[in-house]
Amino acid sequence: xxxxxxxxxxxxxxxxxxxxxxxxxxxxxxxxxxxxxxxxxxxxxxxxxxxxxxxxxxxxxxxxxxxxxxxxxxxxxxxxxxxxxxxxxxxxxxxxxxxxxxxxxxxxxxxxxxxxxxxxxxxxxxxxxxxxxxxxxxxxxxxxxxxxxxxxxxxxxxxxxxxxxxxxxxxxxxxxxxxxxxxxxxxxxxxxxxxxxxxxxxxxxxxxxxxxxxxxxxxxxxxxxxxxxxxxxxxxxxxxxxxxxxxxxxxxxxxxxxxxxxxxxxxxxxxxxxxxxxx
Numbered sequence: 001x002x003x004x005x006x007x008x009x010x011x012x013x014x015x016x017x018x019x020x021x022x023x024x025x026x027x028x029x030x031x032x033x034x035x036x037x038x039x040x041x042x043x044x045x046x047x048x049x050x051x052x053x054x055x056x057x058x059x060x061x062x063x064x065x066x067x068x069x070x071x072x073x074x075x076x077x078x079x080x081x082x083x084x085x086x087x088x089x090x091x092x093x094x095x096x097x098x099x100x101x102x103x104x105x106x107x108x109x110x111x112x113x114x115x116x117x118x119x120x121x122x123x124x125x126x127x128x129x130x131x132x133x134x135x136x137x138x139x140x141x142x143x144x145x146x147x148x149x150x151x152x153x154x155x156x157x158x159x160x161x162x163x164x165x166x167x168x169x170x171x172x173x174x175x176x177x178x179x180x181x182x183x184x185x186x187x188x189x190x191x192x193x194x195x196x197x198x199x200x201x202x203x204x205x206x207x208x209x210x211x212x213x214x215x216x217x218x219x220x221x222x223x224x225x226x227x228x229x230x231x232x233x234x235x236x237x238x239x240x241x242x243x244x245x246x247x248x249x250x251x252x253x254x255x256x257x258x259x260x261x262x263x264x265x266x267x268x269x270x271x272x273x274x275x276x277x278x279x
């Protein structure tokens with residue numbers, strides 16, 4: 001029976017993988033909110049119930065279940081559910097999530113929070129005892145929904161209120177409000193990863209000088225610098241800014257050295273190679 005159940009779950013899993021964008025970009029992007037909710041909640045429930053009967057030593061199934069958490073939460077917040085429908089859905093999913101948590105799934109409470117809180121801060125069904133970190137995840141879900149529904153003012157307001165500054169800045173850049181974006185960026189961007197995201201948006205908006213300035217500052221910020229350096233270096237080269245290109249490539253090299261980066265640094269440094277040569 002255990003083996004049969006495992007095969008059944010595997011078939012569901014493989015079928016689900018064939019659904020167009022079933023983890024975020026399929027039914028939701030197509031605007032089929034009710035269809036998305038039915039698909040995601042059914043997949044989550046069936047696969048979750050059968051998890052104990054499946055050999056997940058390769059981690060594929062656990063990854064699939066984890067990947068369903070955010071799109072399922074988005075579908076819940078996107079759907080215009082009545083109080084009775086939310087209670088029914090909560091009672092359907094809560095036992096599955098409780099069981100999965102016993103297998104080490106610690107990132108599924110955001111689903112219950114989406115049902116219990118909805119767009120309000122007041123719990124619908126019961127007081128919550130979740131890790132505060134999940135409030136951050138729920139805000140990310142809300143921002144995704146607002147963005148998809150083109151509710152710009154609500155999106156910007158929530159992004160500022162919950163400290164999602166990177167998303168606020170990028171959205172302002174997309175809207176053409178560059179000066180406001182740069183003002184907030186100067187006050188809030190604190191990591192190399194954030195600097196890279198915003199710099200890319202600025203470059204796409206035609207503000208190359210601002211993009212380079214922020215990216216160069218990002219090399220001195222906390223965080224992983226390999227991707228920032230790899231993005232910034234070639235752009236600096238095309239602008240004839242060899243010194244800045246070397247600094248970018250060095251940041252990338254020290255974090256993740258490769259022969260290609262080594263040769264690039266050697267080429268750019270020319271006669272200064274003996275002084276610059278990384279060891």
